[in-house]
Amino acid sequence: MSVIFFGVALVLVEGMAGNEKRISIYSPVADYSLNVIDRDGREYVGLLEVLEPIGSVSAKVDHENWKLRFNSIEAQFTNGNAHARVRSKDVDLTARFILDNGRGLVPIDSLVTLLPQFIGIPVVFHVNSRRLFISEAGTTYTAEMNKSTPGKLVLNFSRPVNPSISTEPGKLRMSFLRDPLLPSGPQTVTYNEKEISSTTFQESNGAAELTITGSLPLLASFSNDGRTITIAPAPGAAPAAAPVAQAPALPSTITTAPAAPPLTPSAPPATSRFIVMIDASHGGDERGAALSDTLAEKDVTLAFARRIRQELETRGIPALVLRDGNATLSLDQRTASVNAQHPVLYIAVHAANNSSGVRVYTAMIPPDLGPRGPFLAWDAAQSSSLGISQLSAAVIVTELRKKIPARTLAGPVPPLKNITVPAIAIEVAPQGRDIADLTSPDYQAVVATAIATGLETMKPRLEGRR
Ligand SMILES: [Zn+2]
DSSP, X not given: OHHHXXXXXXXXXXXXXXXXXEEEEEOSSOEEEEEOEEETTEEEEEHHHHHGGGSOEEEEEETTEEEEEETTEEEEEETTOSEEEETTEEEEOSSOOEEETTEXXXXXXGHHHHHHHHHSSXXXXXXXXXXXXXSSOOBOEEEEEOSSSTTOEEEEESSOOOOEEEEETTEEEXXXXXXXXXXXXXXXXXXXXXXXXXXXXXXXXXXXXXXXXXXXXXXXXXXXXXXXXXXXXXXXXXXXXXXXXXXXXXXXXXXXXXXXXXXXTTOOOTTSOOOEEEEEOSBTTBOOOBOSSSOBHXXXXXXXXXXXXXXXXXXXXXXXXXXXXXXXXXXXXXXXXXXXXXXXXXXXXXXXXXXXXXXXXXXXXXXXXXXXXXXXXXXXXXGGGHXXXXXXXXXXXXXXXXXXXXXXXXXXXXXXXXXXXXXXXXXXXXXXXXXXGXXXXXXXXXXXXXXXXXXXXXXXXXHHTO
């Protein structure tokens, strides 16, 4: 059941990001992606759209001519003509200019000569992957196996990054669409570790991709304000079977070999582990509610999420904090990450200052979804898990009420309805009127302990569903 939804969810996440061909442009003022249009067997892009995020631009159509103004620079293009005039200078395009319903389209491989005429600085264009860099300010990274904790790969980035993550047994893929990520060294780096065997950098369709290959289900966690991503085997994942003959320890090797080693066929499926994912809602640029003049919701949610993880781990329940740092993560990224990693329970943590105690939400799913189109199925991803979600919420509230006010609610709290596994959202408010409760370790402990105790009770039920 959840497997079916899993497939639907992934397809749609891709669809949202655009299955279409796209070009990504990285500049000091904005990083953005545009759709690419195929004409005459070539790839075109709207020039106005290319320039819009980086300056003041306008265009008007005069018969077959398209007159463009970018900041103080005038340019003229003519429908069907491969020559343009920019600042009274002739510029050759690689193919004819197309005027399409008032929209000016240029061949994308002309951008490398055209753009410098407007912005005055050279650009670097990775033509095959359609990634265009204005200025050299790309994001670089290092990838290192953590020597003290074997099987942990630490990726450090020169700037905060915001990839979308997908997993399959033995592979974890991070797709960087809005990040100007540049390769660092060889395309594939292999490690002499049985848990994680290689990292591969690739670029295609406007995005850079890092693929981590291993012998166990892998999880990614963010820290250091989105500058560090740590890849580790999922907690509770069975260790790989010991090889018949243990190879002698060798230093990690770097190679440009074309392929990563084949996946271990006995890698356990992604569904075979018991883990709770706790999502510290909001984060990064998205601060959530201002709970007081100085207190942002994103910081409170992270503190509670970590405390809940600690309480669960104390009880032998593996737990992961989805945003373990100050990264900006979209709801789609959170949803894709959860649906790909199949935890037994997803808990989104929110905080509020206008109520008291704790509200535990489950998804509100409209009773009649009409025709079962794929989009509606996506909106109802939670329906097959709703019963167990509601039961988990009720058990947690029973525990909470022993100490503080608490109640269950059904509500349109994103992204609950898009999560395939059991999912709840917890909104923590002060016990009474004192906002200081939210940062009090004692109050955090009361809430986290009750949630963990409730989940301990629920463990056989959650486990039985797998
Ligand atoms: Zn919130």
